[in-house]
Amino acid sequence: MIKKLVLVFIxxxxxxxxxxxxxxxxxxxxxxxxxxxxxxxxxxxxxxxGVYKDSIHINFSNPATYGGNNLATxxxxxxxxxFTVGGSHTTTDLKSDNGSDSATSTTFDYLALAFPxxxxxxxxxxxxxSSVGYELETRNANDMxxxxxxxxxxxxxxxxxxxxxxxxxxxxxxxxxxxFGNIQNNTINVLYNDxxxxxxxxxxxxxxxxxxxxxxxxxxxxQKMISPxxxxxxxxxxxxxxxxxxxxxxxxxxxxxSSGLTNQIEVDLSATNLxxxxxxxxxxxxxxxxxxxxxxxxxxxxxxxxxxxxxxxxLYDNVGATFEDASKLSLxxxxxxxxxxxxxxxxxxxxxxxxRFENTGLIINDESIKEFGMSFGVGIPVGVxxxxxxxxxxxxxxxxxxxxxxxxxxxNFQLSLSLNDRWFNKKKYN
Numbered sequence: 270m271i272k273k274l275v276l277v278f279i280x281x282x283x284x285x286x287x288x289x290x291x292x293x294x295x296x297x298x299x300x301x302x303x304x305x306x307x308x309x310x311x312x313x314x315x316x317x318x319g320v321y322k323d324s325i326h327i328n329f330s331n332p333a334t335y336g337g338n339n340l341a342t343x344x345x346x347x348x349x350x351x352f353t354v355g356g357s358h359t360t361t362d363l364k365s366d367n368g369s370d371s372a373t374s375t376t377f378d379y380l381a382l383a384f385p386x387x388x389x390x391x392x393x394x395x396x397x398x399s400s401v402g403y404e405l406e407t408r409n410a411n412d413m414x415x416x417x418x419x420x421x422x423x424x425x426x427x428x429x430x431x432x433x434x435x436x437x438x439x440x441x442x443x444x445x446x447x448x449f450g451n452i453q454n455n456t457i458n459v460l461y462n463d464x465x466x467x468x469x470x471x472x473x474x475x476x477x478x479x480x481x482x483x484x485x486x487x488x489x490x491x492q493k494m495i496s497p498x499x500x501x502x503x504x505x506x507x508x509x510x511x512x513x514x515x516x517x518x519x520x521x522x523x524x525x526x527s528s529g530l531t532n533q534i535e536v537d538l539s540a541t542n543l544x545x546x547x548x549x550x551x552x553x554x555x556x557x558x559x560x561x562x563x564x565x566x567x568x569x570x571x572x573x574x575x576x577x578x579x580x581x582x583x584l585y586d587n588v589g590a591t592f593e594d595a596s597k598l599s600l601x602x603x604x605x606x607x608x609x610x611x612x613x614x615x616x617x618x619x620x621x622x623x624x625r626f627e628n629t630g631l632i633i634n635d636e637s638i639k640e641f642g643m644s645f646g647v648g649i650p651v652g653v654x655x656x657x658x659x660x661x662x663x664x665x666x667x668x669x670x671x672x673x674x675x676x677x678x679x680x681n682f683q684l685s686l687s688l689n690d691r692w693f694n695k696k697k698y699n
Contacts, residue, residue: 293361293372295403295675296638296668299590299631300580301480301548302401302423302452306378310355310685314646314661315601316623320504320557320569322440322490325655326687327353327383327392330555331504332442333488335383335390337434351383355659355685362678365670374402378683383430390442392430399424401452415459415467422452424480438493444486448513451479473522478584480548482513495560502569503558510579512547517584519543546583551576561602564609568602577630593637595630599623601644619648619657634672641666646683656688 297303319330328334355378381394400423432442459471488506519536538544559569577595601623610616627640646661661683
């Protein structure tokens with residue numbers, strides 16, 4: 270039954286996500302787009318908190334959480350395989366001094382599998398990491414040109430993680446990511462005459478970058494009972510700076526409005542050493558800490574810093590934006606009334622809440638683009654093997670209307686399945 274439910278879940282999100290962009294943010298023009306993946310539904314429902322480790326959920330934030338004695342046990346029988354799949358639906362209201370608009374997107378967020386082998390633990394999966402999706406139009410009052418911008422694409426990650434339990438309290442881990450994807454940006458210039466009528470021809474510049482590269486995430490996790498009821502958990506992760514290879518294409522077109530005929534010229538980027546470039550992704554460091562009663566409640570705090578000021582893309586080195594170091598503060602937790610109750614499934618429900626404060630590292634018109642989110646969620650038991658369906662909602666805000674910028678108010682609904690089972694057992698009886 271559970272495996273059928275997984276197939277239905279994937280099919281629904283695949284159908285809903287097909288042909289749609291993962292974001293509608295104008296800020297996705299910059300860098301590698303808006304960060305699409307911000308953790309599992311369980312993590313995001315706690316403000317993005319990734320310090321917590323348990324036996325039934327995959328923690329994408331820290332590869333050290335894959336290692337060691339993290340088996341889900343029921344009636345003295347372990348269920349060693351953990352599987353998770355997640356998706357989301359986002360509604361965004363955009364507002365500026367010149368008007369307002371709204372947009373929606375439904376996306377597939379991640380698919381992953383994890384299993385232990387002694388003190389080791391392995392995990393692998395696929396997730397959309399960043400997303401580009403915007404349509405903008407601007408024209409100054411005394412300008413005879415209408416500027417139209419559109420973009421799509423993003424960066425994906427296929428990852429392989431290895432964790433190892435050094436002792437009862439300490440685990441370490443490493444994750445290798447293969448990053449791949451493409452980003453497409455188009456700019457259309459429509460010229461007007463003195464009577465404010467569009468001329469017969471307009472021009473279009475199209476750019477495409479195909480990105481690929483490897484990066485690593487190193488992690489340490491520590492957990493220890495500090496009293497008969499209270500447990501401490503702490504974690505650190507570090508992602509070194511890497512350079513993605515970018516294969517670039519650019520074309521310039523002149524389009525006849527009346528006939529629709531297009532005259533396109535491919536730009537020789539090799540003449541300016543832009544045919545193949547390197548895109549710098551900055552290093553990132555995260556540290557978190559929390560306390561709670563196992564299988565009852567947990568509260569934690571996490572801080573992330575990223576050297577975004579080191580970001581550089583030579584193909585777009587003059588786009589009217591600069592970068593500063595980014596940071597994020599997350600705080601959140603969960604509560605379970607009675608995790609092993611058999612009289613009431615609702616007593617086994619996990620209630621989550623949290624908030625995050627983020628400086629994205631992007632500066633436009635001397636304004637730092639900041640983001641805030643407040644989240645809530647529940648984990649509903651599915652079957653008796655500690656599998657669950659996780660529902661989350663986040664209310665947030667990004668950007669500002671000052672300095673001719675755009676403020677985004679968004680609501681993000683998230684859904685995931687976290688399943689624990691013995692998928693590879695041999696049948697004892699036919």
